[in-house]
Amino acid sequence: MTHMFESALIQPGTVVNLSRRFVLKGLAAAGTLVIGTSFLPAPARAASAWKTGADLMTGGTVNNPHVFIAIDPSGIVTILASRTEMGTGIRTSLPMVVADEMEADWSRVRVEQAPGDNIKYGNQDTDGSRSVRHFFWPMRQCGAAMRMMLEQAAAARWEIDVTSVRAQNHEVVNLVTSEVVGYGALAKAASALPVPPVEALRYKDPRDFRYIGTGAIQIVDLRDITMGKATYGLDAKMPGMKFAVIAHPPVVGGKVVSYDASETLKVPGVEKVVVLETPPFPLAFQQLGGVAVIARNTGSAIKGRDKLKVVWDDGPNASYDSVAYRAQMEESVTKPGLVVRDDGDAEGALKSAAKVISATYYLPHLAHASMEPPTATAHVADGKCVAYVSCQWPGDCQADVAKTLGIPREDVTIYPLLMGGAFGRKSCYDYVIEAALLSKATGQPIKVVWTREDDLQHDTYHTVSVERIDAGVDKDGKVIAWRHRTCAPSLMSTFKNDYDHQSPIELGMGVVDNPFDIPNLRCENPAAKAHVRIGWFRVVSNIPHAFAIQSMVGEIAAALGRDQRDMLLEMIGPARTLDPRTFRGVKDFWNYGDPVETWPIETGRLSRVVEIATEQIGWGRSLPKGHGLGVAGHRCFLSYIATAVEVAVDDKGNLSIPRVETAIDCGFYINPERIRALCEGGAVMGTALAKNSEMTFKNGRAQQSNFHDFLLARITEAPLKVGVHIVPADVNIPSSGVGEPPLAPFAPALCNAIFAATGKRIRNLPIGNQLAT
Amino acid sequence: MVTLHVNGQDFSYDGDPSVPLLWVLRDELGLTGTKFGCGIGLCGACTVHIDGAAARSCLLTAEQASGKEVVTIEGLDPSGNGNHPVQVAWRETGAPQCGYCHAGQIMNAAALLAKTPKPSQEEILAAQNGNICRCGCYQRINEAIILASAGV
Ligand code: FES
Numbered sequence: 001m002t003h004m005f006e007s008a009l010i011q012p013g014t015v016v017n018l019s020r021r022f023v024l025k026g027l028a029a030a031g032t033l034v035i036g037t038s039f040l041p042a043p044a045r046a047a048s049a050w051k052t053g054a055d056l057m058t059g060g061t062v063n064n065p066h067v068f069i070a071i072d073p074s075g076i077v078t079i080l081a082s083r084t085e086m087g088t089g090i091r092t093s094l095p096m097v098v099a100d101e102m103e104a105d106w107s108r109v110r111v112e113q114a115p116g117d118n119i120k121y122g123n124q125d126t127d128g129s130r131s132v133r134h135f136f137w138p139m140r141q142c143g144a145a146m147r148m149m150l151e152q153a154a155a156a157r158w159e160i161d162v163t164s165v166r167a168q169n170h171e172v173v174n175l176v177t178s179e180v181v182g183y184g185a186l187a188k189a190a191s192a193l194p195v196p197p198v199e200a201l202r203y204k205d206p207r208d209f210r211y212i213g214t215g216a217i218q219i220v221d222l223r224d225i226t227m228g229k230a231t232y233g234l235d236a237k238m239p240g241m242k243f244a245v246i247a248h249p250p251v252v253g254g255k256v257v258s259y260d261a262s263e264t265l266k267v268p269g270v271e272k273v274v275v276l277e278t279p280p281f282p283l284a285f286q287q288l289g290g291v292a293v294i295a296r297n298t299g300s301a302i303k304g305r306d307k308l309k310v311v312w313d314d315g316p317n318a319s320y321d322s323v324a325y326r327a328q329m330e331e332s333v334t335k336p337g338l339v340v341r342d343d344g345d346a347e348g349a350l351k352s353a354a355k356v357i358s359a360t361y362y363l364p365h366l367a368h369a370s371m372e373p374p375t376a377t378a379h380v381a382d383g384k385c386v387a388y389v390s391c392q393w394p395g396d397c398q399a400d401v402a403k404t405l406g407i408p409r410e411d412v413t414i415y416p417l418l419m420g421g422a423f424g425r426k427s428c429y430d431y432v433i434e435a436a437l438l439s440k441a442t443g444q445p446i447k448v449v450w451t452r453e454d455d456l457q458h459d460t461y462h463t464v465s466v467e468r469i470d471a472g473v474d475k476d477g478k479v480i481a482w483r484h485r486t487c488a489p490s491l492m493s494t495f496k497n498d499y500d501h502q503s504p505i506e507l508g509m510g511v512v513d514n515p516f517d518i519p520n521l522r523c524e525n526p527a528a529k530a531h532v533r534i535g536w537f538r539v540v541s542n543i544p545h546a547f548a549i550q551s552m553v554g555e556i557a558a559a560l561g562r563d564q565r566d567m568l569l570e571m572i573g574p575a576r577t578l579d580p581r582t583f584r585g586v587k588d589f590w591n592y593g594d595p596v597e598t599w600p601i602e603t604g605r606l607s608r609v610v611e612i613a614t615e616q617i618g619w620g621r622s623l624p625k626g627h628g629l630g631v632a633g634h635r636c637f638l639s640y641i642a643t644a645v646e647v648a649v650d651d652k653g654n655l656s657i658p659r660v661e662t663a664i665d666c667g668f669y670i671n672p673e674r675i676r677a678l679c680e681g682g683a684v685m686g687t688a689l690a691k692n693s694e695m696t697f698k699n700g701r702a703q704q705s706n707f708h709d710f711l712l713a714r715i716t717e718a719p720l721k722v723g724v725h726i727v728p729a730d731v732n733i734p735s736s737g738v739g740e741p742p743l744a745p746f747a748p749a750l751c752n753a754i755f756a757a758t759g760k761r762i763r764n765l766p767i768g769n770q771l772a773t
Numbered sequence: 774m775v776t777l778h779v780n781g782q783d784f785s786y787d788g789d790p791s792v793p794l795l796w797v798l799r800d801e802l803g804l805t806g807t808k809f810g811c812g813i814g815l816c817g818a819c820t821v822h823i824d825g826a827a828a829r830s831c832l833l834t835a836e837q838a839s840g841k842e843v844v845t846i847e848g849l850d851p852s853g854n855g856n857h858p859v860q861v862a863w864r865e866t867g868a869p870q871c872g873y874c875h876a877g878q879i880m881n882a883a884a885l886l887a888k889t890p891k892p893s894q895e896e897i898l899a900a901q902n903g904n905i906c907r908c909g910c911y912q913r914i915n916e917a918i919i920l921a922s923a924g925v
């Protein structure tokens with residue numbers, strides 16, 4: 001294992017509470033056998049059994065046991081988690097694949113977190129719901145190779161053929177004599193053997209998996225979390241560390257003109273202030289700029305910032321007003337936009353339709369609001385940087401910190417700690433860059449803490465969008481025309497100037513990949529310029545796209561007097577396999593970064609989850625007064641997911657959600673227990689975005705600042721009965737994605753249920769007091 | 774100089790006594806189990822026990838906490854093994870996702886059960902309503918509290 005980076009900056013033992021360092025020290029002291037790269041010819045790259053797009057990402061994948069596994073003489077197996085943990089359980093799931101395939105006993109497995117390094121560990125961008133999709137096979141190969149090396153070593157020890165031994169639950173059995181030898185005793189010999197090539201690997205029969213697919217393994221951090229011992233980014237400790245809070249430009253892209261820190265410096269505990277430059281657009285992952293207040297503790301730094309007087313040049317976004325912007329977008333969707341899909345003749349079919357149903361939907365900006373705000377701790381000294389971070393992209397972060405500091409990548413060590421939620425915000429590591437710059441400027445280890453106000457007011461926001469759909473129905477009630485105009489600033493604007501249309505990434509999230517069986521289907525994308533940083537928010541553009549499309553299905557059903565589920569299933573149509581690259585007018589189709597050949601659109605799978613969710617909620621049963629059922633089904637992140645919601649709306653218009661049923665088909669899966677948790681959580685996050693959450697802007701400034709005006713779902717309003725149904729799949733059905741999808745169908749299912757309960761159609765989110773009577 | 778009595782130990786803090794207890798616990802005493810979420814009493818991430826009752830450590834200055842019995846998540850089970858019934862129930866139900874809000878959730882629930890060992894469903898929800906979980910673990914948090922109150 002090669003992640004035992006001993007920083008010259010931190011003396012061993014001086015970092016408190018970062019158990020990883022002590023563990024490694026301890027192992028080394030005990031004469032640990034370390035399987036390291038020194039034994040290795042060339043790193044074996046993974047050839048996945050299902051073809052993915054992983055190799056298009058920096059570092060691709062790595063399946064080398066020397067990189068991921070260490071076995072000490074006592075038999076403790078240490079497995080590296082290379083993807084970072086934000087609450088999905090991935091830090092448990094991927095090591096579990098290695099352990100299962102190598103026949104390790106989970107109770108003798110320790111999981112350690114890999115530092116940021118895309119080249120050594122394979123790509124570490126932990127987002128896009130792609131960790132299992134891209135790394136199941138490389139991790140399985142890694143485990144299989146290790147198991148075969150252990151078997152080989154045992155066979156050599158007994159001087160028998162390798163076919164006469166079998167690895168089994170942390171030991172190898174001699175099938176001739178029934179002798180056994182433990183993994184610890186074999187490790188040294190095993191590590192000296194060549195790694196078998198992928199073609200030579202023998203895999204376990206999936207029926208023999210002990211952990212994969214069982215849901216019996218709890219997350220590795222569970223006990224520590226319940227004891228307050230789990231170490232999150234905000235909990236990093238470095239000797240001599242100081243705390244920084246930053247007055248960021250109130251308008252994105254703004255600059256410090258002048259500042260007066262005289263009162264700030266009088267605050268007890270405040271030590272200094274440092275100006276951070278605002279880089280020119282595009283900002284990408286760079287710092288926002290501003291004035292940092294550095295103090296002995298965060299509380300003093302916050303007090304110091306309160307006393308700071310800064311004169312800002314607000315820059316080009318100073319006039320952003322989200323009310324005016326919405327009106328502009330609503331105007332844009334009344335006119336034709338850039339055509340991004342054009343099957344048949346939608347315009348003609350709309351003209352000749354017996355009935356046209358039209359609706360325009362609005363969804364506001366959202367802030368991620370992970371409970372742990374963005375944070376990083378860095379120490380820059382002697383031309384090197386060590387940072388402890390809460391970050392989804394530690395590998396890219398390593399490269400960018402190096403670039404910012406002008407030092408080689410190898411001289412930057414990024415230790416990812418647990419993230420207290422992330423939801424896409426922590427893919428952007430501007431706050432790590434801030435910590436590195438501030439440490440460089442002061443020569444001290446600096447922890448940057450974003451307050452909740454910083455988090456909400458300087459986020460990489462979920463986009464704001466207006467979606468208009470016109471559907472034409474013929475005299476027999478069949479939907480023959482569909483025109484979807486989607487207008488939203490693009491997240492690509494954060495990386496490229498003048499990016500005014502949605503990118504293929506966004507259009508591939510439900511718009512051009514619309515699976516409906518409609519002969520005349522046209523999608524248009526009017527321009528929209530961004531005035532804030534737009535980023536990835538869990539399930540991203542599927543939020544507005546699924547909301548509009550699935551609400552429209554409900555509207556069509558209502559207009560025709562049809563059942564909503566039947567209408568949806570009819571529009572999905574018969575089971576077909578679709579390749580959106582063949583749809584007319586679709587350019588650069590983006591299939592979540594993965595090949596259509598492996599993950600085409602399979603409409604039968606979509607219908608199936610709709611059927612399961614609705615069956616489970618008892619679709620069609622008689623309901624108490626004020627109750628209603630609604631459903632939405634959507635393909636996103638290559639998975640198929642449907643949610644059915646039962647809502648209750650009282651006389652005053654207060655809504656509650658007595659029951660939710662979600663069905664997901666995510667292909668082959670590792671940990672059903674975490675899939676359930678993520679679906680339960682998606683319903684809660686969905687409740688927040690449907691009912692309460694909205695970020696608005698005036699004069700370029702975010703108008704919400706904390707949880708009194710950016711509202712999340714609390715336990716009294718959250719659904720507490722969420723049933724989750726996972727479609728079983730064997731290992732031949734490629735894994736797709738789980739982290740993001742649960743959020744997509746919730747809001748439209750809820751609003752369809754509200755319509756069923758009250759006859760009121762919600763077209764603008766959040767619902768707020770729209771139901772008040 | 775402020776003296777704080779935390780988890781049965783005395784600590785002295787020589788900085789600004791008007792700084793919130795939260796930051797003194799975390800940044801000065803190294804007790805990082807207590808989390809920061811909002812700083813204004815709206816999320817519950819910073820919940821500790823002050824003389825046995827749940828309190829938001831972001832709303833209380835170090836000075837106000839001095840002379841009181843402060844218990845943080847690290848001291849909830851005085852044996853240090855994490856086996857307070859609420860902690861055990863939390864693991865039983867697999868409640869956490871990212872886990873960040875859970876120290877506050879657990880401290881809040883433990884204070885509820887200390888006062889009301891058999892809370893009704895309404896009492897549980899009312900007590901936990903000040904604790905936000907962005908990952909959305911409420912269903913299992915509710916189950917865990919019911920389980921803990923059943924004395925399992
Ligand atoms: S941090 Fe104290 S209640 Fe949110």
Ligand code: FES
Nearest residue numbers: 871872874906908
């Ligand atoms: S578990 Fe992530 S905020 Fe509650």
